Amino acid sequence: MLNQPKVLQKAVEELDSVVGRERLVQESDSHRLNYIKACAREALQLHPIAPFNLPHVSTADSTVAGYFIPKGSHVLLSRTGLGGMTHCGSTQRGT
Numbered sequence: 001m002l003n004q005p006k007v008l009q010k011a012v013e014e015l016d017s018v019v020g021r022e023r024l025v026q027e028s029d030s031h032r033l034n035y036i037k038a039c040a041r042e043a044l045q046l047h048p049i050a051p052f053n054l055p056h057v058s059t060a061d062s063t064v065a066g067y068f069i070p071k072g073s074h075v076l077l078s079r080t081g082l083g084g085m086t087h088c089g090s091t092q093r094g095t
Helices: 005-018 027-032 034-046 079-083
Strands: 062-064 067-069
Touching: 005 034
Parallel strands: none
Antiparallel strands: 062 067
């Protein structure tokens, strides 16, 4: 957010309007802080805490981004790799 001053300003404005400057944020405020929740989700997508998702098993033969994945294959997805992807290129969905 430091690199995006307009995003930071919008988040501060949401905090000021929902919480105000007189008190700290409470958990009960979270349902009204939608923009800040969206910023947090975006940050975690771009910079995930864990490097990999949980392992999956392919339930059908699949082709993803030109790679053949046979049925029954154990698949580990890199979260850091997925965060920057804008499309997958999957021709079948079996994982």
